[in-house]
Amino acid sequence: MAKIRCALIGPGNIGTDLLYKLKRSEVLEPVWMVGIDPTSDGLARARDMGLKTTHEGIDGLISHIEADNIQIAFDATSAYAHAETSRKLTEKGVKVIDLTPAAIGPFCVPPVNLLDHLNKGEENVNMVTCGGQATIPMVFAVSRVQPVRYGEIVATVASKSAGPGTRKNIDEFTQTTSGAIEKVGQAKKGKAIIILNPAEPPLMMRDTIHCITETEPNQDAIIESVKAMEAEVQKYVPGYRVKEGPVFDGNRVSVYVEVRGRGDYLPEYAGNLDIMTAAAARTAEMFAEQMLKA
Amino acid sequence: MNLKGKKIRLHDMSLRDGMHSIRHQFTLQNMVDLSQALDRAGVPLIEVTHGDGISGSSVNYGFGLHTDKEYLEAVIPKLTQAKVSILMLPGIGTIEDLKMVQDLGVHTIRVATHCTEADVSEQHIKYCAKHGFDTVGFLMMSHMVTPEKILEQAKLMYGFGANCLYMTDSAGHMLPEDVKAKVTILREYFPDTIEIGFHGHHNLGMAIANSLAAIEAGATRIDGSVAGFGAGAGNTPLEVFNAVCDMYGIETGVDVSKLMDAAEDVAVPIMGDQLPRINRDALTLGYAGVYSSFLLHARRAEQKYGIPAREILLELGRRGTVGGQEDMIEDVALEMIRARG
DSSP states (O other): OOOEEEEEEOOSHHHHHHHHHHHHOSSEEEEEEEOSOTTOHHHHHHHHTTOEEESSHHHHHHTTTTTTTEEEEEEOSOHHHHHHHHHHHHHTTOEEEEOSTTOOSOBOOHHHHHHHHHHHTOSEEEOOOHHHHHHHHHHHHHHTTSOEEEEEEEEEEEGGGSOHHHHHTHHHHHHHHHHHHHHTTOEEEEEEEEEEEOOSSOOOEEEEEEEEESSOOOHHHHHHHHHHHHHHHHTTOTTEEEEEEEEEETTEEEEEEEEOOOOSSSOTTOHHHHHHHHHHHHHHHHHHHHHHHO | OOOTTOBOEEEEOTTTTHHHHTTTOOOHHHHHHHHHHHHHHTOOEEEOSOTTSTTOOBTTTBOOSSOHHHHHHHHGGGOSSOEEEEEEOBTTBOHHHHHHHTTTTOOEEEEEEETTOGGGGHHHHHHHHHTTOEEEEEEEOGGGSOHHHHHHHHHHHHHHTOSEEEEEOTTSOOOHHHHHHHHHHHHHHSOTTSEEEEEOBOTTSOHHHHHHHHHHTTOOEEEEBGGGOSSTTOBOBHHHHHHHHHHHTOBOOOOHHHHHHIIIIIIHHHHGGGOOOOOHHHHHHHHHTOOTTHHHHHHHHHHHHOOOHHHHHHHHHHTTOOTTOTHHHHHHHHHHHHHHO
16 A cells, blocks of 8 residues: 655654654655754664665755655654744645644644644644643543633653753743643643653653533533543553543542553653654544545 | 851741642731731741742642732732742743743742752743842752752752752651751852752651751751741741751841741731641651642542541652642542552
């Protein structure tokens, strides 16, 4: 079967883990890995896995787009560089999946709104944050039953799984996630909290989702909706699990989630990184299926 | 211990850490009354924020009766000599919150991280230093790591621009020798222009002894709370510590009698029967090295699920939880119920 050819920009942890996932895909074929450092381990690894590589950044890729028929690109670099990268790619008709916090395109949380983006033919979608991918499906699982006045999430990740980019700009996590709790999760007001825990061995990513509903929660409908949503997320993140809940306390609905990673390139505890790359791969696959049908 | 002539600055926590003791429900009048009593006694620095720092108001930590802005606007204009600090925890608050307080007359901003995660404070500390705030780097749960690790993390905060570095015993677990070793390593490394501070909790009844050890090792800022308001068994009881300082000849500039009056006549009536003390659960925090503000959350879980708070706290200690993980409490309680079948 024909596959849609892709490029990955950013050969770091995220880009490499994503590469492992794309290698397994039945509809995507990773062709290029783009970096900026000729001595980078990530580029060498991608070469070993049979990809074409360049260390000349996005410009090193652009001239090959037509010849190599690249139709989807993933940006796993930084928010700072994303705008320029995205402009150059979309000009060439390449769909861009943005794993940076730049958020030029609309937020994409696959089980919530990926179909909308497909139908609209968006050229750039943003994958929010790791915490957003893990929690917003559950906020939406409640808000699709009844209006949520306030949605709050607490994402706890192992210190080892939070890279220097996240650490340098942790506000981006809290602000982007709380924005997406409102825009995608459809809570009237959103709040996000992130905690880094240095325990050894590293703890599995865990997330708490608190929703306050406007009226008394419809418990049966919410339990059913949460279960259905868990199954939807498990389609692309098999280690996603509702640990406890939904717990009901007045109008508070709380769900406790654990995310075990696939252990592709990154260790299992780094469920936070796994859910980002898995969501990005899932998004690309849906785009690819649409392209293949057309 | 010869501490005579040492000059230190007392920093009152009752209106911030004390918020934990009362589930963040101080009225504006409570805040004004207590801050004015502290001001009259000569306390130079008073912290005012939600217990979990600015923007801590949440389901996870408890909603404040008022916003941080409302509290700060009520307190600051009425003070004659005392300055006001705020606390912020990256991951909970953001630079937007710091911008919000810019024009309210806040003097000191304390940026707090877990004792191994100082690099998440870079953008906030840089912002505070750039805007001329008295900028404090605050390393929480300092009992969990070695003095060398504390120094390594404090160096990061110093590099970002902090002019004061705190070694914080958030769990009230430390003993004086440990406090002394950790303050000493900081004091010996950093130039004299950088102040070293200590923040204690009284869960093992050691807060005063620990604060004295900190002073002996060179700390010049010491946190405490009148009437011991604060998470767990409370902070170092400030009126007691001030009297002890006076006996040692340590100069705090704070009036011993007036601070006692602030505690007895103003603070205690506000707290009523919720006054922190070293009860079984608070002692467990200190003994097991668990974040002090988990106390009331664990007690609520005990009421709701019938699992003793002490067992929940011990389990949280075993799992190496850090500050801010209040959401683990209900999760762990439910897990324990399941395990019991």
